[in-house]
Amino acid sequence: MDTKQFSKPILGIETSCDETGVALLRWEPAAPGRGLLSHALYSQIKLHADYGGVVPELASRDHVRKLLPLVREALAEAGLTPQDLGGVAYTAGPGLVGALLVGAAAARAMAWALGVPAIGVHHMEGHLLAPLLEDDPPEPPFVALLVSGGHSMLVEVKGVGQYRILGDTLDDAAGEAFDKTAKMMGLPYPGGPALAALAQQGRPGVFRFSRPMTDRPGLDFSFSGLKTQVLLAWQQSDKSEQTRADIARGFEEAIVDTLAIKCRRALQASGARRLVIAGGVGANKRLREELAEAGAKEGFRVYFPRLEFCTDNGAMIALAGAIRLAHGQHQDETVQVFPRWDLESLPAAV
Ligand code: KG4
Numbered sequence: 494m495d496t497k498q499f500s501k502p503i504l505g506i507e508t509s510c511d512e513t514g515v516a517l518l519r520w521e522p523a524a525p526g527r528g529l530l531s532h533a534l535y536s537q538i539k540l541h542a543d544y545g546g547v548v549p550e551l552a553s554r555d556h557v558r559k560l561l562p563l564v565r566e567a568l569a570e571a572g573l574t575p576q577d578l579g580g581v582a583y584t585a586g587p588g589l590v591g592a593l594l595v596g597a598a599a600a601r602a603m604a605w606a607l608g609v610p611a612i613g614v615h616h617m618e619g620h621l622l623a624p625l626l627e628d629d630p631p632e633p634p635f636v637a638l639l640v641s642g643g644h645s646m647l648v649e650v651k652g653v654g655q656y657r658i659l660g661d662t663l664d665d666a667a668g669e670a671f672d673k674t675a676k677m678m679g680l681p682y683p684g685g686p687a688l689a690a691l692a693q694q695g696r697p698g699v700f701r702f703s704r705p706m707t708d709r710p711g712l713d714f715s716f717s718g719l720k721t722q723v724l725l726a727w728q729q730s731d732k733s734e735q736t737r738a739d740i741a742r743g744f745e746e747a748i749v750d751t752l753a754i755k756c757r758r759a760l761q762a763s764g765a766r767r768l769v770i771a772g773g774v775g776a777n778k779r780l781r782e783e784l785a786e787a788g789a790k791e792g793f794r795v796y797f798p799r800l801e802f803c804t805d806n807g808a809m810i811a812l813a814g815a816i817r818l819a820h821g822q823h824q825d826e827t828v829q830v831f832p833r834w835d836l837e838s839l840p841a842a843v
């Protein structure tokens with residue numbers, strides 16, 4: 494294969510859930526963020542809001558409507574045409590099967606028509622590598638806290654594709670706990686950002702909830718009990734606006750403290766001094782502040798992607814795909830997606 498083509502821009506496509514994300518990135522090993530040529534995002538939030546959560550069939554249909562216009566938009570912004578592309582990367586899983594198929598089919602068709610390779614990217618690897626898009630990117634080895642709507646994981650990262658899961662969620666993911674708790678308290682979808690905004694108005698210490706699974710060794714998470722505690726507190730409360738904000742504050746502090754305790758433990762267990770925070774919940778201000786402060790005090794460095802690259806986006810998929818394509822990895826011309834996909838099963842890119 495002609496490796497020179499990887500100095501050409503890679504198109505990245507993300508359609509695993511309720512965001513259509515597209516980006517163009519030229520692989521620049523020393524400073525990947527500098528290679529980002531353009532990116533465009535369409536969020537389906539309004540489409541799903543009336544239902545209080547993502548409706549998979551509606552999500553798929555909307556990806557069909559929005560994907561190609563977004564690709565055109567990103568190409569125009571970068572001043573490129575499809576013929577300039579050196580490869581196509583798309584999210585192949587985990588995620589909603591129909592939504593994934595939209596991106597995979599479009600990516601495969603484009604790659605085939607252009608005669609360039611295509612590669613299916615693991616969505617969580619995309620999140621995990623997103624901090625590399627920033628200036629002064631983290632060097633492996635590092636520990637990554639991946640906290641999204643579907644996952645809460647601590648991962649030891651020795652290199653691209655060299656992942657060991659140190660801790661995982663036993664029930665609800667962190668984002669899911671935010672979303673479900675917000676819904677219980679009557680907040681609009683998507684609950685995470687709404688609950689975090691409300692928590693800003695809450696007073697500290699009025700409600701104190703437990704920090705689940707921090708009283709015993711181990712790096713796994715469990716947030717469903719915390720959700721029940723909050724539900725009981727809300728049902729038994731006067732349901733005033735101030736109380737709702739106080740409960741939101743107590744809940745957010747419990748989740749953030751729990752995540753921070755486990756991050757410290759994971760750093761100790763792995764011996765790493767660099768911590769990467771990624772995934773939608775990584776956009777949470779209190780989490781970012783608490784971990785940055787802990788790092789400054791305790792001598793570890795914390796890396797976050799900018800807010801728009803914490804939540805789902807095409808840039809992280811273009812980046813992960815560009816790295817793998819540059820290492821000669823790509824897949825056969827079949828449209829295959831993996832709604833469930835073990836992160837540890839990925840090949841190393843060395
Ligand atoms: O990574 P992401 O965009 O999609 C998935 O791969 O799941 O993460 C979405 C999750 C949702 O659960 C959302 O409520 C949560 O991230 N989230 C937040 C915040 N922004 C997004 N949770 C807490 N605080 C935030 N500021």
Ligand code: ZN
Pocket residue numbers: 616620641642772773804805
């Ligand atoms: Zn995600």
